Amino acid sequence: MLATSRHLRAPLLIVSCLLVQRSAARDTNEGADSWNAAAREELTAALRVRWNEGQARNVVLFVGDGMGPSTVTAARIYRAKEEGRLAFEHFPHVGLLKTYNADRQVPDSASTATALFSGVKGNYKTGGVDQSVQMDDCEASLRPEARLKNMLHWAIEAGKDTGFVTTTRVTHATPSALYAHHANRNWECEQRMPASASRCKDIARQLVEDEPGRSIKVIMGGGRQCLNTNLTLGPSDPLDTWSCRRQDGRELVSAWRQDKEARGLRHAVLANTRDLRQMDVDDTDYVLGIFANGHLMYDFERDKSPDGMPSLKEMTSVAIKVLSKNEKGFFLMVEGGMIDMAHHRGYASRALNETAAMSDAVQEVLDWVRLMDRTDTLVIVTSDHAHALSINGYPARGNDILGVGGRSKADGVPFTTLTYATGDLHAYNYSVGPNGTVVRPDPSTVDTTSFHYHQQAAITSDEAHHAGVDVAVYATGPMAHLFHSLHEQNYVAHVMAYAARLGPYAPSSGARGLPQAGTVLVATVVCALVTFRL
Template identity: 25%
Template sequence: MQGIKKTVGLCMVALFISAPAIGAEQPKYVFYMIGDGLGASQRQFSEFFVREKEQDNSKELLMNTFEVAGLNSTYAADTLITDSAAAGTALASGVKTNKGVIGKDAKGNDVKTLVEAAELEGMATGIITTTRLTHATPAAFAAHNISRNNENEIAEDYLKSGVDFLAGGGIRHFIPKSMKIENGDAIGKTIKSKRKDEKNLVAAFHQSGYSTFIGMEGAKAFGATDFTKEEKVVALFTYTHMPYEIERINTYSAVPSLAEMTQAGIEVLQKDNDGFFMMVEGGRIDHAAHANDPTGVIYDTIAFDEAIKVAYDFYQQHPKETLIVVVGDHETGGMGLGMDSKGYKLDMSQLLATRISVEDTLAYGKGQYKGDKAAYLAFLKNEFGLDNLNESEAARLERAMTDADAGQTSGYYKVNPAALTAAHILSERANINWTTTIHTATMIPMSATGVEAQRFAGFKDNTEIADTMADLLNFTL
């Protein structure tokens, strides 16, 4: 009899622990902020840079001040090092899936996303990113496809999704194959299609009642629009990804920032009496880390934090109704803060003069090395802040340029070796080290504030973030 009582008691304790807290509040407004590739090093490094730039050691990134914190594991169903498709699906649906899979489980079955569940509850929804809208993380919240590479199909899923506010890059997957507009996107690139058919999804969105903001003209109109008067929005500003923040600031200031897109999304979605669910991705943090680009990481992390600030300002106006959860999907680059060669110090001042990105400019853009060594070194000095080369640095760049002349490449994604070498030299001057040009399996920091934020604290798998959010919102995934 005593054994039975003990068993019943243990069952009651388990039930109490697993059940939602009595009287727990349910948020009306949810901001799910995802920094792609945003590990602990990226967060801390960017904060150190802000302190150096502003000469104020008290400065902090807002995301690093939230009262609730935790760590998340990120592995996929078929690999310990995940990609953004599997990680995005875990964060969106609470399901482990295979690398490269969007919105499906490891057996290929569609899984419900938090955005879809929010729509079923009558909430307004938004998806915002600095990547192509059809890229893995945003796609995982609204699409279902066996391969993240099927971006034309993912674009069609967006049309069917019913998401009220969509903003990012990737015009090329939404327009018919015959369409081409010279110098038409928001950074002056030609708009052309990646589709194999004549489907015009932008026109279809417009016919479905969406206001559309496309390319350069769309960027200009976006900045002049009163979004409190808009009901549904699709904004696609660039042919592919949106520019890195360091180049948006210095060259493409007409392109809306992630913070500005977030503010517009709030103005559209907050009119819904049932509240809203918004996913905001700082997507190019990951791309910068793939290129081992320290300043690219920093500026896009700061831009992400500024978008969090927009959400936080809204939270302060609605403190009893708002939840903000900040996560990463995985770490990229194996970023280490410190190297033997420089001892116990970091030198953020080495990064202050940089004005360009490694990937978009040095690897593939106007700053790409193409055989003129003197011109390349001058460009690095003037735009990348890499001057006064010592003998070792000069020799490394010389070898890298010679390798490029011979057609060799560097890193997993086979980039121009001159660009990657320049990135490594600049990183080393700040005493930063990179172990890889791809993702790692390291745990990811989480921070949160607002209604029931404490439920996200502690060590959790990435699937538990989605499951906790669904439980809190009374969603069924």
């Protein structure tokens, strides 16, 4: 079946590309024949899709932090107009994920990452632990039975190489759920840990000192201020005031290097784009790339010289080259983390630009799959949660997605196509007018497409908050067809493990046997009948 899928993959990709090229060339005067022809081409491509039921040698999971459905739609228009697609929107298999936590309707990133990676949902702001651990309960997080294994553990146990790449701090919520077990995502370093958590290690120490962190082959992102006590500060690499700063005298980057030297492992510590580009991939097995004190700069503002910070695409490319040397395969998690940061601050333009940058990183992996004929690679793109970004106002087709979308019939003031439900004082931006009326600023008087423009928000708060809506999951490669419906978020880990025969689905796991296609079909039909009767 895998061999057949290899032959069918290329025509499918070609048809998909033709669809985009044709649609991008259309203007707004299409007739019925044009729409019908495009639909027939899309139907032809759909009919050519075949399930790849082979075993996944490699698994690449992209997490667009905060990349909900409205973000994907807006980023698509931002990058490729209404008719276009982002790289992952070509994938043949798509589903939806329910993102609620074990204890919250609207989730945070650490708990949702735990569900994605381990297959078990946890509580708000906890990571790598099950729902028996409440936020801030250090003692509960130390119980072995509460500590979860995930795709990273399972891949290492199977002899595969592992890594993660992020545009946030390497100790931030999403990556921390891969290697740490904690009762509060804010415990990135010791500075913000209360006395009640004295028996717990901070997240940075778990990454460098404990397993599986010590066995991760590729680690790239920011977060030097959580790893090192002594820092060099400057305008191009400021402190992240939203995070802690290590003050206990530890220099964990040096500790990481010393550990690799003591074990005789080929390694490299990277600090900028030059280091990344000059690294000898063939002579390096372990990589620690820490490119910023806090998060990496937004893609639009980062220093693109060799002395600056690398792009997500470039980090992903190097990670693939390092990990693919292992004949047993690899697991890689790539996070577009600054999508979420931009949304929290109310900068829709930055969020869309970061989503487009992640799409470029996805395309880099797809190009590698195609070039190396690695159809045994499962690639998944999803999000941990959405943001309360809306697209509204009936703007004309072709209108700038960051522009003005309409005019309020209540006060006559224009509004932008993109708005937030919540935001900080910069985004709220209302004032009291004559006779106590509320006055909203006119966005048509400023440049709403600027990376520095705050979208208006309906409710003022400390920042723009997460949304609790479902998010999409896109997949291609072995067992990608298992994403086909509305799923619980923790289902993703089970699909990855099943596709690669890892962890609970490994032949040596002692499980009662792997589900077979026919069994799954019968079970699905039975469940549907039961649900219908209920």
